Amino acid sequence: MTAQIIDGKEFSARVRAQVGEHVTRLKNDHGITPGLAVVLVGEDPASQVYVRSKGKMTVEVGMKSVERRMDADTSEADLLAVIEELNNDPEIHGILCQLPLPDHLNEDLIINSISPAKDVDGFHISNVGLLGTGQKSMVPCTPLGCLMMLRDHHGSISGMDAVVIGRSNIVGKPMAQLLLNDSATVTIAHSRTKDLAEVVRRADIVVAAVGRPEMVPGDWIKEGATVIDVGINRLDAPEKGLKEDGTVKTKLVGDVHFESCAARAGAITPVPGGVGPMTIACLLANTVTACCRANGLAEPEGLTA
Ligand SMILES: NC(=O)C1=CN([C@@H]2O[C@H](COP(=O)(O)OP(=O)(O)OC[C@H]3O[C@@H](n4cnc5c(N)ncnc54)[C@H](OP(=O)(O)O)[C@@H]3O)[C@@H](O)[C@H]2O)C=CC1
Numbered sequence: 001m002t003a004q005i006i007d008g009k010e011f012s013a014r015v016r017a018q019v020g021e022h023v024t025r026l027k028n029d030h031g032i033t034p035g036l037a038v039v040l041v042g043e044d045p046a047s048q049v050y051v052r053s054k055g056k057m058t059v060e061v062g063m064k065s066v067e068r069r070m071d072a073d074t075s076e077a078d079l080l081a082v083i084e085e086l087n088n089d090p091e092i093h094g095i096l097c098q099l100p101l102p103d104h105l106n107e108d109l110i111i112n113s114i115s116p117a118k119d120v121d122g123f124h125i126s127n128v129g130l131l132g133t134g135q136k137s138m139v140p141c142t143p144l145g146c147l148m149m150l151r152d153h154h155g156s157i158s159g160m161d162a163v164v165i166g167r168s169n170i171v172g173k174p175m176a177q178l179l180l181n182d183s184a185t186v187t188i189a190h191s192r193t194k195d196l197a198e199v200v201r202r203a204d205i206v207v208a209a210v211g212r213p214e215m216v217p218g219d220w221i222k223e224g225a226t227v228i229d230v231g232i233n234r235l236d237a238p239e240k241g242l243k244e245d246g247t248v249k250t251k252l253v254g255d256v257h258f259e260s261c262a263a264r265a266g267a268i269t270p271v272p273g274g275v276g277p278m279t280i281a282c283l284l285a286n287t288v289t290a291c292c293r294a295n296g297l298a299e300p301e302g303l304t305a
């Protein structure tokens, strides 16, 4: 079987267009402009690229975009003060604090200081609890993007065997929760899983969120399965030559070995151009949803779980 490529870039453009229509409606009918604030602590170059592209797309759909950059040695009190200010700002409907934070900051404390209603990452304990009990919540962007692609491809995933590799709070666990809420039979695998190959071979749906370049080989994939590759790994690519500054060029690869997996899968997401763009689209979708909820307005359909 040669897999159908699930085009996250194209899908995310459709989602962003829908978000844009809702933004226009909110402005024209209600005089409200949804606002998203991104807080970045430190100067991790990878984070900077990501924050820049989020800011650009936020403006493209007509929303207000605010960036708060803080020094790597910012104190917890100073960061909490910035979040408090954004919590109280009526023009801001979504707040995202870019992770990971520098080591001296308590990530749980910071995340839980964001107002749950503005927590567009869906990482606050209240949102985690609401999702876990099947109540209305803010849903983490990366898993939400994966779910949208799975629903679009399969119609329904009810009764399918899904394996999530990875159990982080930001991807693996909420992904498993969403799959369960859609009535898949869910297995969560991790670094202590015995015989990962056998576990993955049973899966109709494989979601890889590990952070290890190309670790899932094609011969683990059941013929016809759907493979969602969350991994974003930057590797040196000397075959591409040198950058202007003389350092070697790089390339992005996922957590699955694309060629061999595509040879067996029924459908697969590429890296880049798969889950990554969907994550940003879902962030914008969550901001519109948060804005509607904050103003007591009907929220858009099809943009959340
Ligand atoms: N496309 C996107 O929008 C996003 C992409 N990402 C990418 O997704 C990947 C995962 O991110 P994240 O969840 O934050 O990563 P974490 O490092 O927080 O979690 C990785 C998980 O993988 C498990 N793991 C590690 N090694 C193995 C192994 N050999 N076999 C099985 N499981 C293993 C770990 O298990 P254990 O718990 O036992 O240690 C852990 O649960 C990264 O590449 C990241 O860059 C992340 C966020 C968004």
Ligand SMILES: Nc1nc(=O)c2c([nH]1)NC[C@@H]1CN(c3ccc(C(=O)N[C@@H](CCC(=O)O)C(=O)O)cc3)C=[N+]21
Residues within 6 Å of the ligand: 049, 050, 096, 097, 098, 099, 100, 121, 141, 142, 232, 252, 271, 272, 273, 274, 275, 276, 277, 279, 280
């Ligand atoms: N609070 C918080 N929320 C996050 O959602 C969050 C975070 N912190 N920290 C970092 C990770 C990573 N992440 C990505 C999102 C989009 C792409 C993306 O758009 N990738 C493009 C390629 C971009 C490139 O070329 O570098 C693609 O896959 O096609 C990648 C990675 C969100 N994260």
